[in-house]
Amino acid sequence: MSGEVLGTITLRVQRYRPDADEAPHLVDYEVPWGQDTSVLDALTWVKDHLDPTLAFRWSCRMAICGSCGFVLNGTPRLGCEHFVRDYAPGPLVVEPLANLAVERDLVVDLEPFLASLERARPWLVPDPEDPPGEAGNRQTPEQMLAYHDYAMCIDCLLCYAACPQVALVPDFLGPAAITAAVRYDKDSRDHGSDGRLPALDREDGLWACTFVGACSTACPKGVDPAAAIQQAKAATAAAWAAEFLLPRRGGRP
Numbered sequence: 001m002s003g004e005v006l007g008t009i010t011l012r013v014q015r016y017r018p019d020a021d022e023a024p025h026l027v028d029y030e031v032p033w034g035q036d037t038s039v040l041d042a043l044t045w046v047k048d049h050l051d052p053t054l055a056f057r058w059s060c061r062m063a064i065c066g067s068c069g070f071v072l073n074g075t076p077r078l079g080c081e082h083f084v085r086d087y088a089p090g091p092l093v094v095e096p097l098a099n100l101a102v103e104r105d106l107v108v109d110l111e112p113f114l115a116s117l118e119r120a121r122p123w124l125v126p127d128p129e130d131p132p133g134e135a136g137n138r139q140t141p142e143q144m145l146a147y148h149d150y151a152m153c154i155d156c157l158l159c160y161a162a163c164p165q166v167a168l169v170p171d172f173l174g175p176a177a178i179t180a181a182v183r184y185d186k187d188s189r190d191h192g193s194d195g196r197l198p199a200l201d202r203e204d205g206l207w208a209c210t211f212v213g214a215c216s217t218a219c220p221k222g223v224d225p226a227a228a229i230q231q232a233k234a235a236t237a238a239a240w241a242a243e244f245l246l247p248r249r250g251g252r253p
């Protein structure tokens with residue numbers, strides 16, 4: 001810990017090893033803090049000085065990699081982006097992200113989310129009739145802006161921890177995976193919308209969202225997944241209506 005120590009705080013951390021513990025339980029650690037001590041720094045201090053068995057994820061320490069999501073005093077947040085000084089004198093309760101199975105202590109199982117991402121097909125599908133060639137696909141600034149904000153997602157899963165529907169609807173695709181699909185649907189270079197629709201237009205896809213908006217409140221990057229989901233609902237409903245009102249593809253009446 002660098003800099004002047006301004007005090008100590010009780011970090012009340014959830015510990016849990018599913019293969020050894022009957023249930024999750026909270027353990028208190030007294031941690032010194034200074035002006036620039038992040039919650040991630042404080043957890044690292046616990047691991048270095050008090051208990052090397054404490055498990056948590058981190059990587060970049062700069063709110064980019066999305067690894068260090070925890071629930072801090074009941075709110076999903078990035079540990080590297082929030083500072084102990086804002087929780088002093090404590091106690092500060094640190095729990096794993098809600099709505100995800102715990103692998104150990106503060107480490108959650110990412111496999112269901114990775115499966116959701118795969119279902120959402122968030123990758124660029126080029127026009128099969130007009131592949132980009134060596135020059136690539138150029139975009140205007142306006143075309144880039146259409147999806148720019150949705151591309152800011154860092155897959156931290158704070159939105160999954162905040163979303164009540166993730167807890168209620170089995171296999172709900174969830175805010176980040178849907179937003180990733182919408183990000184590519186809005187990309188002028190992409191022709192993959194039809195391939196994404198089967199995963200989106202389902203009870204456990206778009207239609208599970210009740211627009212509570214907790215996902216957007218929790219997002220540390222201002223991505224606004226709730227807006228993405230509502231836009232996708234409108235686009236899906238419009239396409240559905242067009243099927244009835246317009247002549248079908250292939251010239252059928």
Ligand code: FES
Nearest residue numbers: 060061066068080
């Ligand atoms: S360590 Fe990368 S987002 Fe916190």
